[in-house]
Amino acid sequence: MSEEKTCFMINPEDLKYENTNHLPAVTINEVVKKLSTKLPEFIQMENENKTLKSVGEMRKGNG
Secondary structure, eight states, rough: OOOHHHHSSSSSSHHHHHGGGGHHHHHHHHHHHHHOOSSHHHHHHHHHHHHHHHHHHHHHHHH
């Protein structure tokens, strides 16, 4: 019997338990969400931009 046929003949409840072992390989872990894909140079530019914006807002308030 081919794999396709045997897969569909297995009890779905049994399949849940059998596939649970593979979940870490097919799901996105929380760690991945926390990883930064930004280059250090970009992060530095973002920080400088925030600083410049806050200085600009302070000057508007004093003007």
